[in-house]
Ligand SMILES: *Cc1c(COP(=O)(O)O)cnc(C)c1O
């Protein structure tokens with residue numbers, strides 16, 4: 624329901640319903656390169672989005688938690704959204720469940736401290752949702768839509784409505800990247816880059832794949848975890864066809880997020896030739912204890928996913944109640960190092976404005 628979304632955030636439906644033939648962009652030469660619209664297994668995941676839970680009240684009902692734990696007034700500028708798959712991994716009746724805390728609007732969000740652009744992204748926008756903050760890498764806001772609204776999201780207030788949507792605008796991205804031979808890697812981000820239709824994504828991937836100086840394509844996505852049915856055959860076959868190196872960075876914060884369906888999605892992504900990694904955010908009350916982080920990292924490597932980054936929280940307005948001190952973060956990483964192989968311990972980093980890379984904290 625678009626009406627419950629803030630004006631700057633895409634409704635998932637709006638993004639999904641843009642099937643190739645119906646693209647709002649009617650530049651015919653671009654549209655002509657698209658396959659005709661085909662109904663497919665992708666309907667499964669679309670349905671998963673349509674039936675997602677979209678209020679604290681319904682979420683509390685679903686997980687059997689007293690609605691007094693929710694804070695409906697925190698939902699008005701950032702609505703609650705969570706897939707049923709994800710919600711079903713929440714322990715029934717546990718108001719402190721680490722997955723529930725990530726998605727339930729909480730009173731702490733009303734705290735006005737913090738920043739709306741905590742990592743200085745607005746200054747790095749080069750062209751309609753194409754961001755360049757670091758050398759040799761550009762990041763594309765492929766969609767403003769997500770299948771889950773993480774309450775700590777640092778792009779809560781991102782101006783998604785100013786990003787490229789139709790294919791003509793995506794073509795402008797392609798031209799922009801073609802014109803700058805210093806760009807070696809494109810990162811598909813959002814919102815969630817997998818919330819767009821397979822045919823659109825396939826078009827984008829194929830265009831990127833033909834750019835000679837581009838060496839790598841990377842996804843940052845939470846969909847394999849929050850909506851595993853999104854990993855369709857069509858998507859895997861698009862990925863499989865790429866000649867560039869392909870990296871997929873999953874966003875998982877807790878081992879309880881990984882169930883059998885997620886393992887299946889991970890296996891499919893691996894067999895499409897991608898190198899899989901994970902990025903997590905250190906979150907108070909979610910994973911700021913040794914056991915949670917240990918279980919997360921161990922589970923990831925058991926699934927052949929390498930822990931890449933553990934992020935210190937971006938100081939976003941409405942998310943500060945998730946903050947963990949650097950001191951505590953250091954202690955946790957030190958302890959992980961003594962219990963896990965080196966490759967299973969993520970790099971502890973913070974994202975800062977005006978810094979030429981993410982800042983390593985250890
Ligand atoms: C995090 C980020 C990247 C990628 O950084 P890596 O250290 O290569 O993972 C690129 N662009 C932007 C804007 C980012 O925020």
Ligand code: SF4
Nearest residue numbers: 769772773776814845
């Ligand atoms: S999936 Fe990522 S972009 Fe979407 S709400 Fe969560 S943190 Fe934000």
